[in-house]
Amino acid sequence: MTHPNPRPGDGDQPQVALSWLEHYTYCPRQCALIVLEDAFTDDAATTRGTLLHQRVDTPGNRGRGTIRTLHALPVWHDGLGLTGTCDTVELHDNGTILPVEHKSGRYHPGGPADVQAAAQALCLQHMFQQPVPHAAIYSAADRRRHTITITPELHQRVEAATRAVRQLLTTHQLPPPTTDNRCRRCSMATTCIPTILTRTRPYQHALTDLYTLPDEEPTYP
Incomplete structure (x- = not known):
């Protein structure tokens, strides 16, 4: 449909x-x-x-x-x-x-x-x-x-x-993403990025690095 x-x-x-x-x-x-x-x-x-x-x-x-x-x-x-x-x-x-x-x-x-x-x-x-x-x-x-x-x-x-x-x-x-067996069969996995989003700490680190200026030291939560 x-x-x-x-x-x-x-x-x-x-x-x-x-x-x-x-x-x-x-x-x-x-x-x-x-x-x-x-x-x-x-x-x-x-x-x-x-x-x-x-x-x-x-x-x-x-x-x-x-x-x-x-x-x-x-x-x-x-x-x-x-x-x-x-x-x-x-x-x-x-x-x-x-x-x-x-x-x-x-x-x-x-x-x-x-x-x-x-x-x-x-x-x-x-x-x-x-x-x-x-x-x-x-x-x-x-x-x-x-x-x-x-x-x-x-x-x-x-x-x-x-x-x-x-x-x-x-x-x-x-x-929030479920991150289970359904994700492997889902056509939208690349849009949803469930694995990344459920790994909260690495995701927050990536965001911090993205918006940190070169002369600044990143501060991780």
Whole structure:
């Protein structure tokens, strides 16, 4: 999914993009760098994702048997202040509405993709005024679709992530880096520089040296 720049809503709260929920759930600092500094960086994995989405992000609708498939459908939720675009939405003849989020990587149960897909389901439920109890995540790496149930717990995760992202938009403060296994898989590691920032003393020394005049003796904390 693309990274839209939502405008403030009718109220005082700024709108939150669906894709930001996944970024925040994966890593709050990654989300903040994207949202506050427009610092998104591509790598091989994100490029594969972009190429995958080119197949499904063309707006339109198609019929296949008893299923009507909508692509690149704009969605929103006024109450939560969410906005974004669903990769695919299936409308079944029995009234079932199923959002399908496409991912290039492997699916991890309970992971960030679940939060994004659940948020899409909540938006569709709000728009169509009927229950949307499930969402699906298609993993290109797994070559299969994974269906998730929108449980109350998952609903709460969506709401919590939405509040947290909105807090970032309000405070404009970057969270500290996590510096764990996620960093090795993150395309934004060179922008975030987590290893340097978490080694506080060497980082402070480097800053002190940077702003010390040649005839001055550096004073380290």
